[in-house]
Amino acid sequence: MIEALGYEFFRSALLTGLLASIVCGIIGSYVVVKHMISISGGISHAAFGGIGLGYLLGIDPLTGAFIFTVGVAGVVWGLMERAKQHIDTLIGAIWAGGMAFGILCISLTPGYTPDLFSYLFGNILLVPPDHLVLIFLLGLVIIVLVTALYPALQAVAFDQEYATISGLPTRGLNLLILVLIAITVVVLIQVVGIILVIALLTLPPAIARPFSRTLRGLMVISTGVSMMLTTTGIFLSWIFDIPSGSSIILFGVLVYLVVTCAHIFCSLKNRNVPFLIHK
Amino acid sequence: MITSEPILEIRDLQVSYGNMVILDSVYLTIGREDFYAVIGPNGGGKTTLIRAILGLVPIDNGEILLFSRPADTEGRSQIGYVPQYHTFDFQFPITVREMVLTGRIGRRGGLFSRYSPADYQAADRALSRIGAASLALRPIADLSGGERQRVLIARALAGEPEFLILDEPTVFVDTPTENQFYELLTTLSHEVTILMITHDIGVVSRHVNRVACLNRRLYQHESEHLTADMISKTYGCPVDLITHGEIPHRVLAKHEDES
Numbered sequence A: 001m002i003e004a005l006g007y008e009f010f011r012s013a014l015l016t017g018l019l020a021s022i023v024c025g026i027i028g029s030y031v032v033v034k035h036m037i038s039i040s041g042g043i044s045h046a047a048f049g050g051i052g053l054g055y056l057l058g059i060d061p062l063t064g065a066f067i068f069t070v071g072v073a074g075v076v077w078g079l080m081e082r083a084k085q086h087i088d089t090l091i092g093a094i095w096a097g098g099m100a101f102g103i104l105c106i107s108l109t110p111g112y113t114p115d116l117f118s119y120l121f122g123n124i125l126l127v128p129p130d131h132l133v134l135i136f137l138l139g140l141v142i143i144v145l146v147t148a149l150y151p152a153l154q155a156v157a158f159d160q161e162y163a164t165i166s167g168l169p170t171r172g173l174n175l176l177i178l179v180l181i182a183i184t185v186v187v188l189i190q191v192v193g194i195i196l197v198i199a200l201l202t203l204p205p206a207i208a209r210p211f212s213r214t215l216r217g218l219m220v221i222s223t224g225v226s227m228m229l230t231t232t233g234i235f236l237s238w239i240f241d242i243p244s245g246s247s248i249i250l251f252g253v254l255v256y257l258v259v260t261c262a263h264i265f266c267s268l269k270n271r272n273v274p275f276l277i278h279k
Numbered sequence B: 001m002i003t004s005e006p007i008l009e010i011r012d013l014q015v016s017y018g019n020m021v022i023l024d025s026v027y028l029t030i031g032r033e034d035f036y037a038v039i040g041p042n043g044g045g046k047t048t049l050i051r052a053i054l055g056l057v058p059i060d061n062g063e064i065l066l067f068s069r070p071a072d073t074e075g076r077s078q079i080g081y082v083p084q085y086h087t088f089d090f091q092f093p094i095t096v097r098e099m100v101l102t103g104r105i106g107r108r109g110g111l112f113s114r115y116s117p118a119d120y121q122a123a124d125r126a127l128s129r130i131g132a133a134s135l136a137l138r139p140i141a142d143l144s145g146g147e148r149q150r151v152l153i154a155r156a157l158a159g160e161p162e163f164l165i166l167d168e169p170t171v172f173v174d175t176p177t178e179n180q181f182y183e184l185l186t187t188l189s190h191e192v193t194i195l196m197i198t199h200d201i202g203v204v205s206r207h208v209n210r211v212a213c214l215n216r217r218l219y220q221h222e223s224e225h226l227t228a229d230m231i232s233k234t235y236g237c238p239v240d241l242i243t244h245g246e247i248p249h250r251v252l253a254k255h256e257d258e259s
Helices: A003-004 A008-033 A037-057 A061-082 A087-108 A116-121 A129-148 A150-158 A160-165 A170-211 A214-241 A244-271 B046-053 B097-108 B117-129 B143-159 B175-186 B201-207 B228-235
Strands: B007-015 B020-031 B035-039 B061-066 B079-082 B163-167 B191-199 B210-215 B219-220
Touching: A003 A008, A008 A037, A008 A129, A008 A150, A008 A214, A037 A061, A037 A087, A037 A170, A061 A087, A061 A170, A116 A170, A116 B219, A129 A150, A129 A170, A150 A160, A150 A214, A150 B097, A160 A170, A160 A214, A160 B079, A170 A214, A170 A244, A170 B020, A214 A244, B007 B046, B007 B191, B007 B219, B020 B046, B020 B210, B035 B046, B046 B061, B046 B163, B061 B143, B079 B143, B097 B117, B097 B143, B117 B143, B143 B163, B143 B175, B175 B191, B175 B201
Parallel strands: B020 B219, B035 B191, B035 B210, B079 B163, B163 B191
Antiparallel strands: B007 B020, B007 B061, B210 B219
């Protein structure tokens, strides 16, 4: 196991996992407490449409994905502010529509068919060094922005209406978060894939939730949990020779189940529910 | 009746959703000394009235003045708002003190400012005010129904408002807590103007000094006197006030019909 650390690509995979954890731990915590998981799912799947469009137009697929996904985030934002009730349905349409559009574009592209599978699950073991720098910079931007705007972001996530009445630019802050989600997704697609991005956004905060009393705490603990999941997942992938995306996600789901069961068991014990007493 | 300096003036307000008129030619004036209750049936437009005052719904017609000026962000920042309890996600990871602090969010210097020591002091004062200083470090998820309701008021008080608006504050609260709660509001009403929305007719006459009934139109009354006629007009059917028998009644004057 230790001998794996001797390989350059393995060390770089671990580092990628740690950097991606910072980005996902912070944004993911916000997404979870503000109930924006389906919105993030929609945006990240729509990114697939951007990749397809990139191939069709003959430009770099990730550049295509970047422009397209940020555009979708803007559309979602516009819909969110107007059609509050039916946002779930609209997200479903964007989710499926984005993927279908991507596949259509790729089928229309002459020449060879790219490996779409790698965009869904990525390959953390094959990350180019310049991409690592990009993830590092994104992480830095997110840390600075979220730290600087923390009171405002916390107020908007907790009670958007009250924040609006208090004079905060809630619409602008929502747009900022959606664009950050879009950028996060695109930067991480090549590394961990669309599916793993959503897993890294949602699983760590879900695991960290019972141990967090504040949003700040949730962000820090989620980042730590995410680092633990990716590192363990990469080692598992090496040991058992399985795809890294799957091993990270499945290990995360396992930890989530254990934590949730333990949490339910503890709260049952503390509450002294009647059926336990009368036995 | 002597009318004190007006805090809120609403003139000929009309609000509708699609084709449905929710509020129709509503006139309402609330003075600085008032502890004002608006009662009315569900769907009568009570919450919409509050949302219009807070600028959360577009208005079709009419004007709303806060502190004698057209309502704007600055005027609204002087309002402490206590929304309906069940609209909240109490599972949100936040401590009581941090939540009460968010009541100061509009009082900081700018978008990037942090909360100042003065903000923390105001939050702690607000918590002491409602007798919940000991709850400060608890996560809001651990609070009981009554505690949550009081903490919502503390958040509104933390902004040191001149005008407190409460939307159905006692819906999920049991009766002893409710009594305590109204005692608290009565005490507060000596310092801030209060507008409270409720469907609880019984409790109104004991604590508030002015009452209006709202069911699309607003029937404003000149004093605390609540008449059976006024209520039946609002609810569209006779309402038996005697059912609130254990409550000491005030004299119910005849209501002069305005329409």
